Amino acid sequence: MRVPLSWLQAYVDITLPIAELAERLTLAGLEVASIETIGLPGAELPWDTDKILVGEIVEVKPHPNADRLVLAVADYGADEYETLVTGAPNLFPYKGQTGLRLKIAFAMEGASLYDGHAEGKKLMQLKRTKIRGVPSRAMACSEKELNLGDDHSGIILLPDDAPAPGTPLTDYLGDVVLDLDLTPNLARCFSMVGVAREVAALTGAKLRLPDTSMIAEGELADDQVKIVIQDPDLCNRYSATIIRDVTIGPSPFWMQRRLTMAGMRPISNIVDITNYVMLELGQPLHAFDYDLLLERARRSGHDVPTIIMRRARPGERMTTLDEVDRELASDMLMITDTAGPIAVGGIMGGAETEIHDDTRNILLESANFDFINNRRTAQTLKIPSEATARFGRGVPASGTVPAAQRASDLMRTLADGVIAEGVADAYPVKQPIVTVELPVSEVERILGIAVPQDEISRILESLDFTVAHSGDMSTVTAPQHRLDVTIPADLIEEIARIYGYDRLPTTLMSDELPPQRSNVELEIEEQVRDVLAGAGLQEVITYSLGNLPAYAKLTPGGPEPNPDDYIRLANPLTPEREYMRRTLMTSLLETVRDNLRFQERIAIFEIGRVYWPREGETLPEEPRHLCIAMTGSRTSHFWHGGETEALDFYDLKGVVETLVTRLNLANVTFAPANHPTLHPGRAATLSTADADAGVLGEVHPDVCEAYGLGNRRVRLAEFNLEKLLATSGEPVQMTPISPYPAVYEDVALVVDEALPAAEVQQAIVTAGGRLLCRVQLFDVYRSDQLPPDKKSLAFSLTYQAMDRSLTSDQVAKERQRMIRRLERQIGAQLRE
Amino acid sequence: MRHPRHFPVQFAPWLTKGRGQFIFRDRRIRFRCDYFPYVEPGLDTSVSCMLCDGTGCRLCGDTGWLEAIPGGMVHPQVLRNYGIDPDCYTGFAFGAGPDRIAALKYGIDDIRRFYTNDLRFLGQFN
Numbered sequence: 001m002r003v004p005l006s007w008l009q010a011y012v013d014i015t016l017p018i019a020e021l022a023e024r025l026t027l028a029g030l031e032v033a034s035i036e037t038i039g040l041p042g043a044e045l046p047w048d049t050d051k052i053l054v055g056e057i058v059e060v061k062p063h064p065n066a067d068r069l070v071l072a073v074a075d076y077g078a079d080e081y082e083t084l085v086t087g088a089p090n091l092f093p094y095k096g097q098t099g100l101r102l103k104i105a106f107a108m109e110g111a112s113l114y115d116g117h118a119e120g121k122k123l124m125q126l127k128r129t130k131i132r133g134v135p136s137r138a139m140a141c142s143e144k145e146l147n148l149g150d151d152h153s154g155i156i157l158l159p160d161d162a163p164a165p166g167t168p169l170t171d172y173l174g175d176v177v178l179d180l181d182l183t184p185n186l187a188r189c190f191s192m193v194g195v196a197r198e199v200a201a202l203t204g205a206k207l208r209l210p211d212t213s214m215i216a217e218g219e220l221a222d223d224q225v226k227i228v229i230q231d232p233d234l235c236n237r238y239s240a241t242i243i244r245d246v247t248i249g250p251s252p253f254w255m256q257r258r259l260t261m262a263g264m265r266p267i268s269n270i271v272d273i274t275n276y277v278m279l280e281l282g283q284p285l286h287a288f289d290y291d292l293l294l295e296r297a298r299r300s301g302h303d304v305p306t307i308i309m310r311r312a313r314p315g316e317r318m319t320t321l322d323e324v325d326r327e328l329a330s331d332m333l334m335i336t337d338t339a340g341p342i343a344v345g346g347i348m349g350g351a352e353t354e355i356h357d358d359t360r361n362i363l364l365e366s367a368n369f370d371f372i373n374n375r376r377t378a379q380t381l382k383i384p385s386e387a388t389a390r391f392g393r394g395v396p397a398s399g400t401v402p403a404a405q406r407a408s409d410l411m412r413t414l415a416d417g418v419i420a421e422g423v424a425d426a427y428p429v430k431q432p433i434v435t436v437e438l439p440v441s442e443v444e445r446i447l448g449i450a451v452p453q454d455e456i457s458r459i460l461e462s463l464d465f466t467v468a469h470s471g472d473m474s475t476v477t478a479p480q481h482r483l484d485v486t487i488p489a490d491l492i493e494e495i496a497r498i499y500g501y502d503r504l505p506t507t508l509m510s511d512e513l514p515p516q517r518s519n520v521e522l523e524i525e526e527q528v529r530d531v532l533a534g535a536g537l538q539e540v541i542t543y544s545l546g547n548l549p550a551y552a553k554l555t556p557g558g559p560e561p562n563p564d565d566y567i568r569l570a571n572p573l574t575p576e577r578e579y580m581r582r583t584l585m586t587s588l589l590e591t592v593r594d595n596l597r598f599q600e601r602i603a604i605f606e607i608g609r610v611y612w613p614r615e616g617e618t619l620p621e622e623p624r625h626l627c628i629a630m631t632g633s634r635t636s637h638f639w640h641g642g643e644t645e646a647l648d649f650y651d652l653k654g655v656v657e658t659l660v661t662r663l664n665l666a667n668v669t670f671a672p673a674n675h676p677t678l679h680p681g682r683a684a685t686l687s688t689a690d691a692d693a694g695v696l697g698e699v700h701p702d703v704c705e706a707y708g709l710g711n712r713r714v715r716l717a718e719f720n721l722e723k724l725l726a727t728s729g730e731p732v733q734m735t736p737i738s739p740y741p742a743v744y745e746d747v748a749l750v751v752d753e754a755l756p757a758a759e760v761q762q763a764i765v766t767a768g769g770r771l772l773c774r775v776q777l778f779d780v781y782r783s784d785q786l787p788p789d790k791k792s793l794a795f796s797l798t799y800q801a802m803d804r805s806l807t808s809d810q811v812a813k814e815r816q817r818m819i820r821r822l823e824r825q826i827g828a829q830l831r832e
Numbered sequence: 833m834r835h836p837r838h839f840p841v842q843f844a845p846w847l848t849k850g851r852g853q854f855i856f857r858d859r860r861i862r863f864r865c866d867y868f869p870y871v872e873p874g875l876d877t878s879v880s881c882m883l884c885d886g887t888g889c890r891l892c893g894d895t896g897w898l899e900a901i902p903g904g905m906v907h908p909q910v911l912r913n914y915g916i917d918p919d920c921y922t923g924f925a926f927g928a929g930p931d932r933i934a935a936l937k938y939g940i941d942d943i944r945r946f947y948t949n950d951l952r953f954l955g956q957f958n
Contacts, residue, residue, distance in 0.1 A: 026895075029865035029874075034894050183867035446873070446905055446922060489908055493873035497865035501875065540949040591949045598952055 001498055002036075003178045003195050004261035007369055011196035013205045017527050018176055024202050025180070028497045030189060031094045033181040034120065037147065038261070045123075045147040048111055049168035053077060054158065055106025055140065056165045057084075060094040065132040070095055072140065075333060077166015082138045085131040090154035103158035104757045105146060105169055109137040113145040116152040148173070159253040177261055180391030180425060187393035188481050191282030193253070201498055210280060212402035214409040214419050218244055221420040223304070224290075224365060229426050230310040234333040235345055236429035238369040239310055239400040241408045243417035244361045246270060249467055264386065270355050270362060273410045275386070282481075283366055283395060283403035284387035286335075286343060288353045290361035296339040296353075305363070308336045309345065319351045320383070332377045333369060346374045346391040348383050362411065366404035368397040397431040399479035434478040436524040438488045441472060442765060444553060446492050448507060459498045460491065524663070524725055525607060528626060531662045535655050537603045537628065544589035544609065545569065546579035553706035555676045567620050575830040580611040580620075584627035585677060589707045592714060594628050603647070607721065624721040628655060628696075631714040652696055652715040656686065666727040677703050678716065686719065688727050694719030742773075742800035743811045747819070748781075748831040753789045755826060760793055763828075767821035769814050771806065774798035792831050860886065871904030871925055882939050891941070891944065898936055901928045 005014060014021060022032040035045035039052075055076040063069035063085065070091050072084045083686070084106075089461035094100060107113060107126055115122040128137040143156060146169075165171050168325035180195070188194045193209060200207040221242045229235055259266050262279050266272050266506035276287040293305035318341040319325045328334065328341065335343035346369040355362070368391075375392035377693040378384060401423050411417040456474060457467045464479035478485045485491060496504070529539060548561045567580040581587065584606050592602050605628045612621045630652055633644040653670070660668050665688060673685040674694045683697030696717035705711055751760055757777055764775050777797045779794035786792060799811045822828040833872035859880045879900045881892035888894040903926025908918035916923075935943050938957070945953050 027864040029867065031864075031866075032895070150939075185867045487872075487908065489872040489905070493865065496873050501863045501865055538951060538954050540954065541947060542949060543947060594949070595951045598950070602951065604949075604951070 001180045001182055001190055001195075002261065002263040003180060003192065004175050004258065005178065006263065007192055008174045008196055008199070008260045008708060010191055011210070012200045012203075012207050014199070015203050015205055021199070021203075022106070022178060025198065026196075027501060028198065029183070029200055030182040030186065030195070030198055031183075031369055032178050034179045035602055036177040036179065037175075038172045038177065039146070040176065041219050043147070043403065044121075045112070045114060047146065047168070047170050047174065050168055051108040051111035051126075052113075052141075052146070052169045052170060053071070053106045053108070054163050054165055054167045054172055055082075055104045057091070057094075057104055057140070058099045058100050058103040060091055060096070060100065062095055063132060063134065069132060071134065074104065074106055074138070074140070075165040076108070076138070077164065078571040082106075082108075083134070083136075084138055084140055085134050086140055086155065088140065088142075088155040090157065101160065103160065103162040103165075103436060104140040105156045105158065105173075106165075107139050107141050107145075107315070113607075114147055116142050116145045119499075121147070128272065134832060142753070145709050146173075158561050162253075173257070175261055185484050187390065187395065187483065188282065190393070191278075192280050194282055194530050197260065197464065201459070204462075211405060212281075212406040214241070214405040215412060216408075216419040216421040218242070218418045218420040220421045221424045224420060225304055225424050226306040227292075227424055227426040228306060228308045229428050230308060231333060232428040234311070234370045234373050235309040236368060236370070236431075237397040237400050237427045238307065239366045239404050239425040239426070239427075240307065240456050241364045241366075241404045242362065242420035243364060243408055243411045244290075244420070246360060246362060246411055246415040246417040248355070248357050248359055248415070251276075251331055255414070262774055268355070268357075269415045270359070270411060271605070273414065274364070275408040277410070278386060278390070280640045281399060281403045281406065282390055283399040284346065284390055285403060285407055286349050286365040286387075287355050288342065288349070288363040288365065289355055289359045291359075291361045292353045293337060293342070293363055296337055296342075297716060302338050306337070306338050307342075307363075307365075309367075310336060312341065318342075318344070320344065320348045321351045321352060321354045322348070322383075326381060329377075330614060331373065332380075335365070335367075344377065344381065344383075345369050347378050347381065347388050347724070348385060357620045362417070364404055364407060364411075366400040366407075367397055368400055371395075371421050394483045396480045396483055397427070399427075401425060416440045431480060433480075434482075434486060436476045436478065436485065436491055438476050438491050439472055440474065442488050443495060447488070447496055447504065449494060449504065456495055459495050459597040462498070463494060465491075465494075525624070525721070527663060528607060528659065528721070528725075531659050532605045532628070532655065535658050537605045537630075537655065540588070540591055540604050540606050541586070541608065542606060543577060544580055544611070545572070545578050545582050546586055550576075550590070551582070554585055554703060555587075556585070556700075556702040556706045558676055565613065567613055582610050582612060584608055584610065584625050585716060588627050588629045588716070589703075589709070589714070592631060596631075596709070596712070599632075601631075603630045603645075604628070626717075626721050628652065628717040629714060630655075631712055632708075646713060647715060648713075649696075649698055649715060652717055653684070656696055656717060663725065663728045664730065664732055665725070666730070668727075670756075672756065673697065676700070687726070688724060688731075691723050691726065693723040693726075722744065736802060738800050738802045740801055740803070740805045742798050743806050743808065745797045745799070745815065746778075746794060747797060747815065748779075748794040749822065749828040750786060750790050750791050750792050750831045751826060753782075753791050757793055760826065760828065763822055763826050764795060764797075764818065767818045767825065768797070769818065771799045771801055771811070771814050772797060772818070773800050866899075866902065866904075868902050868904060870907050870910050872907045874902075874904035875926070877901035877903070877926070879936060882936065900933065901926050901934055903927065 022035055026032050040046040053076050055074045057074050059073040059575045061071040063071055069085055069087050072086055072091060073081050074084055075081055109126050109128050111126045113124060113126060115124045140155040142152045144152040162568045182189050189198060198208050224242050225240055227238050229238055248268050248270060251266055251269040255272055255276055256266040259272060259275060264275050270287050274287050278284045297305040311330055312332045312334045314330055316328045317325060318328060333345040334341045335345050341350060342353045370394055371394045374388055378388040378392060404423055412419055440453055453469055460467050460476055466477045468475045476491055551561050569578050572578040588606055591604060595602055607624060607626050609622045610625050614621055630647045632647060634647050635644050667689045669687050670684045673683040673695050675683050677700060678695060678697035679700050683695060685695050686693050699714040699716050704714060761775055761777060776796050777793060779798055781792040799806055819830050840903050864876050866874045868874050876899050877895040880886040881896050881898050883889050883891045886896035888896050892898050905927050906923035911918040911923060931943050931946050
């Protein structure tokens with residue numbers, strides 16, 4: 001909320017320098033998000049105090065050489081008058097007149113201003129010049145030139161009571177505006193008086209409340225309007241005053257300026273007064289044209305308007321004053337009369353009964369609404385407004401009558417209105433008086449320091465609470481405007497923040513901490529990250545939400561993804577993020593694609609949850625998955641030279657095997673796999689203890705195409721982490737090391753092409769006997785010299801005994817036995 | 833037998849200052865009243881802006897401070913909701929999103945960078 005200090009000062013004296021005031025407010029919970037200076041030193045456009053002054057035009061003459069220009073003779077406090085040349089349309093009506101007293105914002109040559117004709121803000125210096133033959137070295141400024149607003153349609157005309165010519169403009173219009181970022185619990189601070197009260201409590205200054213009395217001279221208000229509240233749960237108070245014989249016109253300069261500085265646009269006196277009092281006291285108001293209400297009443301057979309607060313009926317519609325025809329829902333609280341809806345309660349008035357240029361009689365509404373319902377209705381209709389910003393956070397019902405009286409009296413003094421006697425008021429649900437019992441010991445228990453009772457009183461009383469002590473207990477009564485205080489903790493926050501959080505001493509915790517327990521699941525997950533990062537991969541974190549077309553790309557040519565297989569967001573912000581992922585592959589492939597613009601070699605992994613809806617259950621299954629993606633060359637280009645080959649399936653498998661080894665996973669086997677996303681013949685499954693834990697392989701070219709990866713070769717793996725890590729956790733057990741020498745042999749076996757090397761190796765291990773302690777594949781050979789559909793696998797074997805040296809005869813016997821077994825079991829032939 | 837545990841607001845500066853200084857080294861720290869739904873009194877720990885060192889800039893909205901660690905005394909109703917008697921126990925809460933703290937510590941201009949996965953960004957933090 002924007003708080004111009006020039007306005008705030010009407011309610012409390014500012015006794016601190018601005019920076020210090022801003023800091024004290026911020027520390028006490030009213031965050032000052034920014035400080036905007038207008039005209040004064042430190043402003044975006046400071047006004048030179050010697051060159052930008054209040055001036056007064058005494059005469060307007062036609063320009064000798066131009067019809068569209070005039071010469072304005074101005075008094076700026078110097079010995080001689082200055083003649084200005086200007087094309088301002090708002091001076092034309094005064095052409096040829098003398099003896100004028102038009103106060104203006106006068107700028108002398110050398111002044112720094114914004115160029116009124118430029119787009120946006122362009123700094124310029126006023127220079128001496130000739131305009132159509134007439135010398136000119138000073139000017140009358142527009143809003144835009146002084147950075148007071150966007151208007152450059154005419155010059156600023158100050159009110160008659162502006163200071164004398166020659167006064168620096170900073171003294172009159174210079175201002176500082178604090179922009180407060182108010183948290184939801186500070187509803188009471190959405191007004192100048194609310195903020196002033198805080199300043200008074202924090203600085204010890206005295207709060208000056210505005211006069212909320214009204215001078216009534218007309219007939220009884222109760223005779224001119226009836227009020228009926230049909231739904232008191234949504235509208236607990238409706239007050240109204242009637243003001244007759246008003247003249248619609250602009251509101252005075254001081255009011256327009258305060259509204260503008262506070263961020264609202266001046267419109268006309270009546271509307272401005274309602275906005276002004278809303279900003280001043282925090283009570284939103286609405287003005288209806290009384291004659292239009294009377295017409296509607298007569299149309300439906302009544303003598304006086306009856307204002308009825310009720311929920312909308314099914315099918316009801318209304319055109320709001322922004323000219324939008326809206327359909328209303330049955331939980332929306334409407335202000336209606338006997339002919340139908342006239343306003344959406346606490347949000348926006350209807351177009352049909354709004355104030356217009358010929359309005360003479362006003363019904364002024366000052367009411368209170370249920371804050372949750374108000375906020376919800378505003379969101380549904382998508383009409384945020386200053387009114388619902390306040391109602392939506394909670395406004396005290398006790399404030400309706402003073403605000404109505406204040407605004408009515410302003411309409412009397414500023415618009416010639418005649419106020420009807422009394423305030424018509426329906427108040428079915430009274431705002432309760434809240435009393436809180438606060439033991440002094442509780443303050444110490446929470447804050448840790450002993451705040452003396454009289455300090456507690458002083459602080460709370462400065463915030464308008466009333467305090468009565470009885471021994472250690474304080475009985476505190478909350479002022480009506482504090483809807484947020486109900487329990488001792490609320491009072492303790494008030495005490496602490498006014499006392500000053502910065503004054504609370506720091507203490508050490510003197511207690512014992514409970515014993516810490518480790519989180520095994522998290523620790524293993526971190527180990528996985530460390531191993532993969534150590535292997536040179538980069539971790540990424542992608543969004544859990546995606547969309548069906550993106551997921552469909554994993555199975556091009558396959559069936560469309562079934563929305564029932566996915567958890568769907570009920571109110572997605574964008575259609576791109578509507579369905580929760582079932583796999584990490586999509587987002588990883590997209591990450592690869594996005595980064596290929598900048599680099600050629602990509603190796604990434606992600607550990608994250610995927611979401612599978614469960615039949616008959618509300619909550620889905622959420623297993624953790626690990627996904628790895630790699631593409632590009634094996635190493636980056638190196639000055640040392642040498643061909644850099646591309647990362648291939650075995651690089652991916654190598655990473656996975658590293659993980660298996662480092663985490664000491666047992667019973668891990670690989671087998672050829674069939675997976676729609678992976679290239680057939682270049683895919684494998686990984687199983688731990690016979691449970692399928694995931695797949696790895698090369699991405700199918702159609703899938704690459706679908707993700708915009710062209711004809712790149714990308715390796716991808718995805719594992720269910722729970723299954724993968726099922727066999728981890730056992731510490732490595734040492735295997736004995738033989739002190740006797742080993743015998744090393746190589747053997748080459750011719751086997752069927754289709755037989756996986758892993759199976760052959762496993763067969764060798766089984767058939768090789770106790771003495772065979774190591775088997776390593778070191779060559780795969782294919783050629784025309786071999787029989788068709790056969791390949792040759794060469795293994796290096798290590799034979800060793802724990803208790804003796806082996807002779808070559810003993811090894812030969814073992815080898816021959818093994819080869820015979822292999823011939824029988826897998827049809828392997830020894831290659832000569 | 834239950835032993836009453838007291839965590840007055842005073843622990844706040846010690847806890848958060850300790851953590852804060854561990855993470856933020858030589859930046860200044862301040863405490864102020866703030867509002868969060870589950871605490872009363874609420875406490876915000878702010879750290880001096882790393883871009884402008886407290887003089888004011890776009891990142892800190894010209895205030896010189898960045899909110900870092902929200903917290904406060906746990907609201908008595910919250911304790912009750914979890915079956916803890918607020919007359920017997922008080923609680924102090926504080927916490928921060930690791931992405932925000934990392935952004936403040938490393939001078940990262942946009943927190944969304946953690947999720948857009950540009951390797952030119954991620955690769956800077958090895």
